[in-house]
Amino acid sequence: MNDMTPVQLTPKDWETDQEVRWCPGCGDYAILKAVQRTLPEIGARPENTVFISGIGCSSRFPYYVESYGFHTIHGRAPAVATGVKLANPELDVWIVTGDGDGLSIGGNHTMHILRRNLDCQILLFNNEIYGLTKGQYSPTSREGTKSPSTPFGSVDRAAKPAAFALGSGARFVGRGFDVSKNLPDVLKAAHAHRGAAFVEIFQNCIVYNKDVFADFTEKKNADEGQLWLEHGKPMLFAKGAKGIALDVERLVLKVVAVTDGDWEAAGVIVHDVTNRSVAHMLVEMPFGAFPMALGVLYDDPAPTFESAVVQQNAQAAKGKMPDLQKLVGQGQTWTVTKAPQVV
């Protein structure tokens, strides 16, 4: 390709010749489509794009995207991605992981990549179950989940991916779900964010944990169950009949009724993606009493890890000429001719 102007790519250009091997009806298909729709729209170049994954159903993802791809080992995708990005900061790095890969075996790496703020997109497919190993409960499974390894129900409390990410220092936290038409918008915002962008994507595992998110993903539940956040817009749901307000006495969020569209009177909060305190409340909002907060929950960029490394390397090397011969001869030396003498 010698063209100076890049050819406009289509979703089709981001498909590989590999047969997709997820179960029929798996939510991963919809996420793959959403990503393949998003990539042309953000002007991504296949040669410059790297998808890196760990192990699990979600981690097969790179095989199906026509870019560079690295299917690594269980939980370690963030660490591999860190090396890739430090070696070549020009690459556009996407990490695809799951609730087991990213929060159980790889929880440590997820925490540190977020803390360091490596410029990349982290897509965590949360299906609250181990799919590839045939259905054991995962760290995000709800208490009481019956699975082959917990026949009497799980007894441990579930991890909250978005809360974990924010607590680890993430500067971008987004949420969506597999079949949502808004998912590409969340992905676009994540890509536009410079730094580690964490996106929790609720994904329906139709074989081992079917419909665990139906309470808010199904059409009939969408109005009451989904709170789509937009920067500068009031936090409204239920077709504008309800909103999220601050209980100023207890400093917690509450659901309020909005009459005649007068959300201001009801005290509904206007979403500010840079408000970290509110973001902490949004990621902790218990579903049921509240709708599920979706969209961009938090987006406030900070300097990235790889840019700081590049800058420090350049600074430390400034004015120094690499000279191997000089390097190996450094320190206190002496010359042996016939009689030793100090030089």
Next chain:
Amino acid sequence: MATAAALEPVDATVRDPAPDAVVVRFAGDSGDGMQLTGGQFTLSTALAGNDLATFPDFPAEIRAPQGTLFGVSAFQINFGSTDITTAGDAPDVLVAMNPAALKTNVRDLKPGGLIIADTGEFNDRNLAKARYDANPLEDATLAQWQLLAFDISKLTLESVKPFGLGNKEALRCKNMWTLGLALWMFDRDRQPIVDWLRAKFAKAPVLADANIAALNAGHAYGETAEIGGSGLGLKQFHVAAAPSPDGLYRTVTGAEAISLGLVAGAQLAGLPMFFGGYPITPASAILHHLSRLKEYAVTTFQAEDEIAAIASAIGASYAGSLGVTSSSGPGIALKGEAMGLAIMTELPLVIVNSQRGGPSTGLPTKTEQSDLYQAVYGRNGDAPMPVIAARSPADAFDCAIEACRIATRYMTPVMLLTDGYIANAAEPWRVPDMNEYKAFPVEFLEKSQDGGLLPYARDAKLKRPWIKPGTPGLMHRIGGIEKAVDSGHIEYAPANHQAMTDIRQAKVLGIANDIAEQDVEIGTAGGTLALVGWGSTYGPIYQAVRRARAKGLDVSHIHLRHIWPMPRNLGDLLRSFGKILVPEMNTGQLKTVLRDQYLVDARPLNKVSGQPFRIHEIEAAIEEHLA
């Protein structure tokens, strides 16, 4: 002779006969600065033209409780006018800064050897901590040695009085006082130490002055004592310079040599280097050294754990840098799965293992060679990986370059074995002429092979192409799942797995055709007995064989650098000897591999005490096997 001939105190006016070599051990509390004293004594000894080898031996605790037996830190140096390859067997001189140091070290001292002790520290409290019922300086406990006991603490305090330091700070100068005395005893120049102190305390000139005053006072004490005023009988020794090949020299530790070799290796390959590390004793020094060398296109990354350290290095290699990681046994164990990933994805990677005593946490600061099985076999699946072992601090430089060469030429991870002894020990190093090293520039694949992209197509050496993300038109996917021959797509077919397993094995075994044939260090190819060693046992094996041959025994020394694959002539070479003895600081790991590979009757000689072999231990084994 490498270890000390009997130490002959000589009159200041008559310098002969001088000893060939002297072994001095400085021992004190871990807070006494013994490693620093030893390091500076090493420097001045190197500058005096002696050949030398050192053995730092310190506790795992940073500041172990003062005065305790387990808190003793020691530094041994063997220096002389002949070829020195070990830190010496038994010390000729022991400097004991407190009762605990005396107690834990005196049994190693040669009969008739010299003890220098600080009486200021031999108080009831310290004697009790060292479990002495009575003061050994005052009874017959030390009768078989020469004893010089004087109040170094008090003498130090007096010497630094003009600088107005607090008592604690003033006493910290004790090690410099002792060093001053040692420098006098062995006729060493003080100036390099003075320069070093000035640089070290540039921001606190008063501390520099105080330390220099203590150094000078210790030196003057020796002089005055010799003049006869004190009647202590302190004598000066002169050890002549060793005849070394002409050239520029410096001292180097194994950790320094490895760092320099890695930088040189990356440069010879024409690649930026990425080093992912996680702090662990005794490997951390490599991370420290490399983190200061940014102008050589070195990026260092202190990862969150050992696994992230290697995984990030693999990521960097994937993106076109030379990925390097380093650790010690426990950390290497954690990296095992990722090594398999590098083997499967066929990416270059150098893994440095500074071995220490194991299993588990084991002996973090002591030396052992017990990770050979782990290096050669320690991964799931059939996971062949080249393994190289350095024999000495200076040798580690060439070994690191060799590891980089093999990693890039064969697209494979390579493990470089060193150990705690090599990492910390210093020896004189003839500064290499970098023009003598042949570059091995890497070529990345820039466009598809004819007929379409095949990321797992192979050249004559079975190497697959290295394709950097960012290269237009060459997008492809790799991973830890079995790959189809040539295309690298996911493939579970039985015949394909057989084929790929065979290829991975043949590729690594083929490296045997690209390395030097095994030579014999001393002795002959063929004979009655061969001693086969690897790694840091080089020094004691070499000296033991040399001594045995001087007695007329038919014994030869073979020392392996390439542990896997082994040199192509090794089988024939081993079979040309009647007997094979393998001294190792483990329970017989190389011995087992040799038996397995060549069906030879290799016999073990093992030591796993955390301490290096002594020459006489190996010498005795030679005599036993030739009896």
